[in-house]
Amino acid sequence: MQNRPHAQPAGDGAPASSIAARAMGALRRDAAAYLEGLNPEQRRAVETTEGPVLVLAGAGTGKTRVLTTRIAHLIATNRARPFDILAVTFTNKAAREMKHRIGALIGPAGEGMPWLGTFHAIGTKILRRHAELVGLKSDFTILGTDDQLRLMKQVIADQNVDEKRWPARALSHAIDGWKNRGLGPEQVPPGEAASFAFGKGGTLYTAYQARLATLNAVDFGDLLLLCLKLWRENPDVLANYQDRFRYILVDEYQDTNVAQYLWLRLLAQSRKNIACVGDDDQSIYGWRGAEVDNILRFEHDFPGAVVVRLERNYRSTGHILAAASGLIAKNESRLGKTLRTDDEPGERVTVTGAWDSEEEARMLAESIESLQAKQHPLSEIVVLVRISAQMREIEDRFVQLGLPYRVIGGPRFYERAEIRDALAYLRATMNVSDDLAFERIVNTPKRGLGDATLQQLHTYGRANRLPLRIAAERLCETDELKPRVRSTLRALTESFSRWARLVESQPHSEVAQMILEESGYTEMWQKDRSADAAGRLENLKEFVRSMEEFPDMAAFLEHVSLVMEASETEGAERVSLMTLHAAKGLEFDTVFLPGWEDGLFPSQRALDESGRAGLEEERRLAHVGLTRARKRAKLSFAVNRRIHGLWSSTIPSRFIDELPETAVDVVEAPAHFSAGASRFDRNPTPFGSSYGTPGWQRAQANTAPQGGRGFGSAPGGRSGGFSGGPRQIEGELIAKSTGAPSAFEMGQRVFHTKFGPGTIAGVDGNKLTVDFDKAGRKMVLDSFIQAGSS
DNA sequence: TTGGTCAGGGTTTTT
DNA sequence: CCCTGACCAA
Numbered sequence: 001m002q003n004r005p006h007a008q009p010a011g012d013g014a015p016a017s018s019i020a021a022r023a024m025g026a027l028r029r030d031a032a033a034y035l036e037g038l039n040p041e042q043r044r045a046v047e048t049t050e051g052p053v054l055v056l057a058g059a060g061t062g063k064t065r066v067l068t069t070r071i072a073h074l075i076a077t078n079r080a081r082p083f084d085i086l087a088v089t090f091t092n093k094a095a096r097e098m099k100h101r102i103g104a105l106i107g108p109a110g111e112g113m114p115w116l117g118t119f120h121a122i123g124t125k126i127l128r129r130h131a132e133l134v135g136l137k138s139d140f141t142i143l144g145t146d147d148q149l150r151l152m153k154q155v156i157a158d159q160n161v162d163e164k165r166w167p168a169r170a171l172s173h174a175i176d177g178w179k180n181r182g183l184g185p186e187q188v189p190p191g192e193a194a195s196f197a198f199g200k201g202g203t204l205y206t207a208y209q210a211r212l213a214t215l216n217a218v219d220f221g222d223l224l225l226l227c228l229k230l231w232r233e234n235p236d237v238l239a240n241y242q243d244r245f246r247y248i249l250v251d252e253y254q255d256t257n258v259a260q261y262l263w264l265r266l267l268a269q270s271r272k273n274i275a276c277v278g279d280d281d282q283s284i285y286g287w288r289g290a291e292v293d294n295i296l297r298f299e300h301d302f303p304g305a306v307v308v309r310l311e312r313n314y315r316s317t318g319h320i321l322a323a324a325s326g327l328i329a330k331n332e333s334r335l336g337k338t339l340r341t342d343d344e345p346g347e348r349v350t351v352t353g354a355w356d357s358e359e360e361a362r363m364l365a366e367s368i369e370s371l372q373a374k375q376h377p378l379s380e381i382v383v384l385v386r387i388s389a390q391m392r393e394i395e396d397r398f399v400q401l402g403l404p405y406r407v408i409g410g411p412r413f414y415e416r417a418e419i420r421d422a423l424a425y426l427r428a429t430m431n432v433s434d435d436l437a438f439e440r441i442v443n444t445p446k447r448g449l450g451d452a453t454l455q456q457l458h459t460y461g462r463a464n465r466l467p468l469r470i471a472a473e474r475l476c477e478t479d480e481l482k483p484r485v486r487s488t489l490r491a492l493t494e495s496f497s498r499w500a501r502l503v504e505s506q507p508h509s510e511v512a513q514m515i516l517e518e519s520g521y522t523e524m525w526q527k528d529r530s531a532d533a534a535g536r537l538e539n540l541k542e543f544v545r546s547m548e549e550f551p552d553m554a555a556f557l558e559h560v561s562l563v564m565e566a567s568e569t570e571g572a573e574r575v576s577l578m579t580l581h582a583a584k585g586l587e588f589d590t591v592f593l594p595g596w597e598d599g600l601f602p603s604q605r606a607l608d609e610s611g612r613a614g615l616e617e618e619r620r621l622a623h624v625g626l627t628r629a630r631k632r633a634k635l636s637f638a639v640n641r642r643i644h645g646l647w648s649s650t651i652p653s654r655f656i657d658e659l660p661e662t663a664v665d666v667v668e669a670p671a672h673f674s675a676g677a678s679r680f681d682r683n684p685t686p687f688g689s690s691y692g693t694p695g696w697q698r699a700q701a702n703t704a705p706q707g708g709r710g711f712g713s714a715p716g717g718r719s720g721g722f723s724g725g726p727r728q729i730e731g732e733l734i735a736k737s738t739g740a741p742s743a744f745e746m747g748q749r750v751f752h753t754k755f756g757p758g759t760i761a762g763v764d765g766n767k768l769t770v771d772f773d774k775a776g777r778k779m780v781l782d783s784f785i786q787a788g789s790s
Numbered sequence: 791t792t793g794g795t796c797a798g799g800g801t802t803t804t805t
Numbered sequence: 806c807c808c809t810g811a812c813c814a815a
Contacts, residue, residue, distance in 0.1 A: 091804065120805045142805090164811095220805045255804095288803065387801050392806095409803080443791095450791045562805065581802050603801055621802080644800065645806030 034069060034105060038062075045275075045308040046070045049079055049247070052268070052302035053275040054295070058339045059282060059324070059627035060315030060587065067251060067277055068098055071113075072105040074247055086245040086267065087116040090252050092563045094585070095121070098251070115245065119260055121562055123223035126230070126241070133234055134226045141217045141427070142561040146420060147436045148172060148219050155208045159200060166197040175205055179221030180289030182228055182259040185209055215435065224259045231266050242270040253278030253298075257289035265301065274302065280335050281328050284581060284621050286613070287606075296335060313339045313627075315587055317346025319663040320633050324626040326660035331616045339627075348665040349626070349633045351596075351656055355669075356640040356647070357390075360594050361397040363669055367634065368403060368575060371590060378404060380589035382576040384625050386601040390594065391577055393642075398575070408578035414560060418525065418536040422543055423560065425515050429499045430553055433467035442468075445524035447488050456480070469496060495519065508553040513544050580625045591629035596622075596637045596653035622655045744787075751786045 035043060045055045045066045057063035071087060074080045089095045095117050102113065115122060124142065131138040143151070152168040152175075174196050178188050185206040193202030212218060218226065231238035248268050250256070253276035256264070268274040276298060283292040299305045313321055321339050328334070354360035368381055385391055391407065398405045413419060421444055427437035442457075443449045460480075461471035475481060476490040495518060502511045516522045522540065525533050550556040576588070595601055602618035610617070626633050637652045744750065748760045750770060762769035 118805065123805095144805090223805075285803075287801080389800085412804085446792080448791065452791075579802060600801095605801060642806075 034072060038065075038069065039312055041308055041310050041312070042066050042069075045277075045310065046073050048275075048306050048308070049074060049077075050273060052272055052298075052305035054253075054298045054302075054305050054307045055275065055277040055310065056295075056307065056335060056337055057277055057279055057310040058313060058337050059279065059624070060313045061310035061339070062314060063277055063279070063310070064097065064101065064251075066310070067249060068101040068105060070249065070275060071098075071102050075106055080246045082113045083115065084244070084246040085113060085115060085249065086122070086247070087113065087249040088119050088122060088251065088264075089116075090118060090255055092118055092121075094118075094251055118562075119263070120220060120223045123227050123263075124562060127218070127223065127226055130230055130234070130237060133237070134230050135213055136218070136226075137216050139216070141215070141431075141434065142223070143212075143217050143219045143436070144415070144420070144561070145172075146415075147217075147440075150436060150439070151211055151215075152208060155204055155211055156197075159197075159204055159207060161197045161200055161204065171196065171201075171204055171208075174201060175208060176221055177289065178205065179219075179225050180257040180259055182225065182262045184225060184229065216433075217436075221259070224263055228259065228262055228266070238266060239270075241267055246271060246273060248274040250274070250276040250278075254280050254283035254292060254295045255285050255290045256294050258291055258294075261291065261294045261301075268302070272302065279337075280333075281331070281337065281620055282584060282624050284584065284617060284624060286610070286617050292333065296333065309337050311337050311339055313341045315630055316341065316627060317343050317631055319345050319348045320626060320629050320631075323349045323633065323659050323663040324623050326663065327619060327626065327655060327658050328623040330658050331619055333613070333616055347632050349635060349659065349663055350665050350667045351659075352634070352636045352667045352669055353652065354636060354638045357393055357595075357638040357642060358397075359669070360636050360638040361393045363636065364394065364592055364594055364634075365397045365401055365403060366670070367592070369401070376590065378573050378575045381592070382578065382583065382586070382588040382590070382628065383592040383594065384578060384580045384583050384628065386580060386595055386603060386621075388579060390600075394577060394594070398577075404572070404574040405577050406572065406574045408576055409582040413539070416536070416539060418539055419543055421521065422512070422516060422540055423557070425519060425521065426512060426553065426557060428469065429496055429503065429515060430557065432469045432496075432500075435461075435468045438468045441519075441521075442492070445520045447492070447520075449485065449489060449492075453481070453485055453489070469493060503553055508550070508556065509544050509547040511553070512547055516540060516544070580621050583628050584624055587628050587630055589630045590632040591625065591634070593622075593625050593633065593635045594637075595641075596635050596656055597641065597650040598653050599650060600641065601653055602655070619655065619658075748787065 035046065038046060039062075042062055042065065045053065046069045049070075055063070055066060057066065067087075071085060074085060075082060087098065089098060099113065099116055102116075117125075127134065127136070127140075128138045131140060149168050149172055152172050153163065156163050156166065156168055156171060178184075185202060188202060188205065190202070193199075193205065195201060197204060212222070231241070245267055248264065248271075250264060255278070264274065264276075276295070278295050280292055280295050283290060283295070286292065294301075299307060316324070318341055321341050325339050352363065354363055364383065368378075371381065372378060383394060385394070388410070395405070395407070397403075414423070421441055424437040424440040427434045428441065431437070439454065442454065457468050457471050457475065460466070460475050461468050464471065464474070466474065472489050473493045476486050476493065481489065495515075499511060499515050499518075502514065506514075522537070525537050525540070528536075547553075547556050550559060598604075601622070602615055606614035606618050608614075635656065637656070638650065640647055640649050642648075744760055744763060746760055746763060749757065750760055751757050757773050758770040760769070761771045
């Protein structure tokens with residue numbers, strides 16, 4: 001390898017550096033070995049280190065591998081140290097994956113890549129360093145969507161705009177759109193700004209930004225937009241970053257929006273060592289600001305760019321690839337790639353029509369069961385739908401059959417109400433001036449502090465320039481409040497002060513749990529009888545538990561505003577169910593693609609709103625779906641589908657006819673799936689061919705004992721009448737209430753994971769006072785204590 | 791202030 | 806059909 005400088009044997013020459021030299025030598029050998037697994041195109045993508053590079057990486061062509069090897073190569077050949085490289089991704093998941101794989105490639109040297117992360121995480125890091133230059137303090141808070149919306153509503157009300165005609169959602173959408181395009185309030189084209197709320201769009205945007213500034217807060221869009229502002233107004237700061245980032249790598253370049261493009265262009269301007277990896281055929285986020293144009297225009301934007309096409313697919317068999325390629329070839333706006341494989345043709349893509357969506361769900365489930373009978377692992381099966389609404393019927397069927405499945409996507413962990421509430425409690429505790437947090441939970445659980453009281457607080461706070469929490473404290477000293485309101489409000493503010501003091505001295509996760517209990521928040525869910533209450537308590541428990549991984553509360557809050565995901569139960573033997581969008585980047589042996597009907601897929605809305613471009617994006621989505629499959633892709637459509645509760649007839653997707661004939665098999669629905677079969681579904685005929693399947697038998701076992709209803713006794717009912725019945729929900733409730741007698745006694749020796757061994761000096765319900773041998777006297781919850789052995 | 795009822799609206803999703 | 810938000814009565 002020409003790039004392997006001075007591979008001298010250790011011991012040769014200067015003895016002073018022998019250990020380091022040996023270590024370096026080992027590093028280089030690894031790197032070289034690594035390169036050998038690459039095909040010529042991949043290798044070119046890795047080894048063209050200087051100047052702009054665009055890697056057009058088709059589905060399954062080893063995109064991540066190229067990206068990680070490139071980084072390893074830069075480091076191993078001493079072109080850059082880990083901290084000289086800027087590597088941006090869109091999702092935390094992708095960033096984590098890259099970190100992991102780089103670590104595996106070059107060992108601990110790659111672990112500490114400080115500038116590998118999402119656009120937003122890196123933007124945050126940069127902004128915290130220069131906050132004052134853009135009018136912020138470095139401890140600014142990052143607002144989530146719901147805080148953003150609440151703020152937006154306030155702004156709309158302040159400006160005397162009718163919220164009915166111009167809902168906060170719409171304003172938020174408009175502002176997001178502008179931010180995605182890199183436009184600050186002053187830069188929005190006047191005509192465009194005027195089109196919102198009778199010419200008030202611009203004013204509202206300005207007012208919203210002003211509110212954010214007062215709160216020392218930013219939204220997600222600002223994390224990029226303010227970087228642009230920072231760099232444009234402070235050329236010296238920009239120059240510093242341009243110099244610092246010797247090499248820039250970008251993942252999923254086809255998903256970048258204008259703001260991100262500008263962000264990258266500013267940084268890459270001086271050194272021009274920018275490598276973007278992406279696939280124009282997998283651009284499916286146009287509706288949220290992604291500009292396919294960014295990738296289509298790359299050579300123009302970065303003159304002299306080297307373009308490398310990765311077209312050798314290592315994932316799918318021939319017919320699947322042919323189907324996907326044939327389909328995507330119908331798109332006009334693309335750079336053009338032809339995926340090829342050395343793999344066998346394999347099974348053809350199947351297309352099956354069903355009478356209605358219920359029948360489609362039954363067929364699908366039956367196919368899965370027959371695969372299962374042939375030892376196909378369930379974890380290698382995925383069902384990809386266009387919209388989440390399709391999931392319900394499919395889930396119903398799975399539940400009925402007892403087929404284990406998991407839904408990927410859905411509301412993100414940190415977007416769930418209970419998590420946002422818990423976070424709000426912590427934020428309001430940690431930061432007296434976090435008005436949004438305080439406002440969120442002031443009456444959650446219900447305390448009788450409603451709109452009227454809140455209005456009073458706002459008025460008082462604004463008049464005296466005080467944050468709400470302080471305003472509440474002061475107002476309690478006056479007699480402006482009704483006695484009842486005053487006492488609850490006082491109790492609340494005093495609790496906050498007490499919790500704030502506890503954070504100083506107690507382990508943060510324990511304080512958090514205490515806050516949730518003493519505020520009555522946990523109790524609120526314990527009393528809630530609805531089906532998901534147990535799950536919410538479970539989430540809260542997980543939330544508290546996850547805090548323990550952070551050194552303190554502040555660090556936890558910082559992390560959580562950008563990243564927080566539900567712990568996924570991986571590797572479980574289950575079928576996966578998700579939207580096509582959620583499936584990007586994943587692969588499975590068998591992929592089911594139901595709902596290929598015009599209007600649903602391609603979606604009518606995409607067609608109406610974006611015309612040909614919309615259709616092409618839908619087609620790319622279809623392409624993404626097909627290319628998830630390694631061995632089997634099974635399309636289906638229904639002739640009748642329930643849309644918003646109403647049955648309407650549909651026609652097969654135009655995409656079906658665009659598939660190359662030779663790659664497709666039309667498979668008829670099994671005979672017993674005739675129209676209206678659902679009516680007889682609950683009345684087994686002993687000789688009917690479909691009733692011998694294991695699934696049917698399980699369905700019987702599951703259905704019969706439900707609420708004492710025998711089968712067939714619910715005529716006309718929904719065939720999946722399952723979720724309505726009483727269901728036992730498992731799950732341990734979060735921290736038993738304070739009243740429960742503790743299992744601990746005075747004088748008992750105990751052990752605490754953080755404070756070590758100690759002796760119990762007091763018991764109050766589940767709160768214990770413990771004299772720790774090392775840490776002194778602390779108040780802790782019994783759930784954090786184990787009976788001591790020593 | 792709270793809880794009920796009713797009308798309206800309803801892709802895709804990350805940070 | 807199912808969820809959310811607005812409005813109204815107690």
